[in-house]
Amino acid sequence: MAFLSIENLCFSYGSTQIIKNFSIQAEEGSFTTLLGASGCGKTTLLRLVSGFLEPDSGTIKINGKIINGILPNKRKIGFVFQDYALFPHLTVEQNLFYGLNLKKRTKESKAENKNLVLQTAENLGLQNLLSRFPSELSGGQQQRVALGRVLVLQPSLLLMDEPLSSLDTNLRLKVREELKEIQKKLKITTLYVTHDQEEALSLSDEIAVMNDGKLLQHGTPRKIYFEPKDRFTAEFVGRANFLNGKMIRPEWVKISSGNIDSADFAGTVLGAEFLGSFTRYKIQLEDKIFIADQPTSFAEEILPGEKAGIFVLKECNLPSV
Numbered sequence: 001m002a003f004l005s006i007e008n009l010c011f012s013y014g015s016t017q018i019i020k021n022f023s024i025q026a027e028e029g030s031f032t033t034l035l036g037a038s039g040c041g042k043t044t045l046l047r048l049v050s051g052f053l054e055p056d057s058g059t060i061k062i063n064g065k066i067i068n069g070i071l072p073n074k075r076k077i078g079f080v081f082q083d084y085a086l087f088p089h090l091t092v093e094q095n096l097f098y099g100l101n102l103k104k105r106t107k108e109s110k111a112e113n114k115n116l117v118l119q120t121a122e123n124l125g126l127q128n129l130l131s132r133f134p135s136e137l138s139g140g141q142q143q144r145v146a147l148g149r150v151l152v153l154q155p156s157l158l159l160m161d162e163p164l165s166s167l168d169t170n171l172r173l174k175v176r177e178e179l180k181e182i183q184k185k186l187k188i189t190t191l192y193v194t195h196d197q198e199e200a201l202s203l204s205d206e207i208a209v210m211n212d213g214k215l216l217q218h219g220t221p222r223k224i225y226f227e228p229k230d231r232f233t234a235e236f237v238g239r240a241n242f243l244n245g246k247m248i249r250p251e252w253v254k255i256s257s258g259n260i261d262s263a264d265f266a267g268t269v270l271g272a273e274f275l276g277s278f279t280r281y282k283i284q285l286e287d288k289i290f291i292a293d294q295p296t297s298f299a300e301e302i303l304p305g306e307k308a309g310i311f312v313l314k315e316c317n318l319p320s321v
Contacts, residue, residue: 001064003028003189004049004157009058011048018044019055020213026206028063029187031180033200035237036210042193045210046159049191050079062157078155082162084146086134092145093130096120099153120152124182139167140175147179151186158183158190164199176202197237201225209233227316234318241290245318250293252314255281257302263309265290269302283308 002025011019018041026032034042047053049060051072059066067075086095100113121127124144134142143163150158164172164179180203183190194200200207201221208218209232217229228234234247241248243265260266267283267290279299283290290310294300302308 002026003030003063004032004191005059005061005064006045006049007059007061009045009048009060010056011044011053012056018213019048022058022210022213022215024208024215024218026189026191028189030205031183031190031192031203032206032208033192033194033204034208034210035194035197035200037195037236040210041213042195042210043161044213046079046161046191046193049157050077050159051075075157076155077157077159078150078153080146080150080158080160080163082165084142084163086142086145086149088134090133091130092121092126092132092134092137093117095134095145096126096130096148096152099149116152116154120148123151123186124148125178138171140171140178143167143175144178147182151188156189158188160190160192162194164194165196172199179203201237207237209236211236228318231318234316239291239293242318243285243288243290246315247318248312248315250280250291251278252312253292254311254313255283255292255294255302255308256300256311257306257308260307260309264312265310266307267310269304269306269308271304272302281308283310 004026006022006024009019009022010017022045034045036042044053048055051070055068059068061067087098090098096117097113121130124147126144126148129137129141137145164175167175176199192203204221206219207221207224209216209224211232217224217233224233224237228237228247234240239250241250265285267285270282270284270289273280274296277296278293279296281292281294281302283292292310
């Protein structure tokens with residue numbers, strides 16, 4: 001039995017249907033990402049699971065128990081928001097204590113809470129930052145405090161709404177690695193929202209691709225990348241070329257200015273974009289532009305205007321194309 005089960009969920013704002021017959025399951029301790037463009041219903045789905053919104057129809061189950069209609073604070077779900085929402089006038093330790101302080105406290109529970117805060121701080125690498133205020137922390141440290149303030153309440157399910165979106169690129173990569181390590185260490189079932197396909201591929205055990213409130217495909221990152229079920233998924237999770245009913249990723253080919261007659265396709269190079277570890281070529285075929293990514297370290301340099309043969313190393317059937 002799946003730990004989290006969402007079955008035939010529907011939700012509307014007025015006459016506009018936002019979530020359309022959505023179903024998904026997540027195993028205990030897994031990291032599942034809802035991936036899609038802005039406005040596709042990802043955050044709405046998180047709010048339905050958390051209880052901030054109630055569905056028009058369908059059920060949400062945690063560990064086999066239907067939680068529809070249960071108040072958010074009774075669902076034992078943690079929610080990390082996009083803006084962190086830390087209290088600027090409280091120290092890291094006080095921010096971590098905040099949710100615990102709202103509960104009824106006895107002398108014994110005060111000691112237990114103290115130990116819980118210290119253990120959470122240690123798990124997140126915050127033990128040396130407890131006396132600092134949010135303004136004295138880096139973006140990555142603030143993100144860990146926001147996560148810690150939720151984890152200290154020991155939720156059974158963790159929801160995260162694009163928590164890395166405000167970080168710069170280098171910091172986002174570092175915090176992404178930390179987040180994966182923390183989630184696996186604590187073995188907490190996580191439902192994560194992002195529009196960043198690289199983030200989804202690197203973090204997730206499974207990805208649910210969404211569009212227009214509907215689930216398009218649910219599976220492992222490798223399954224979705226190598227075997228997309230439709231054109232939207234193929235284009236949203238990485239770049240893709242479409243030829244003769246096949247999907248071909250830009251890196252699934254080799255291009256050469258020689259042996260053009262033996263190539264699968266041939267065309268004229270329109271331009272080459274140097275991107276460090278690889279070079280991206282735009283090649284004009286008869287009726288479309290083909291994108292080919294070649295490792296820079298040993299790729300043949302082909303100049304704009306030259307003819308290039310495209311040798312396909314791998315391809316994927318895409319019936320809906």
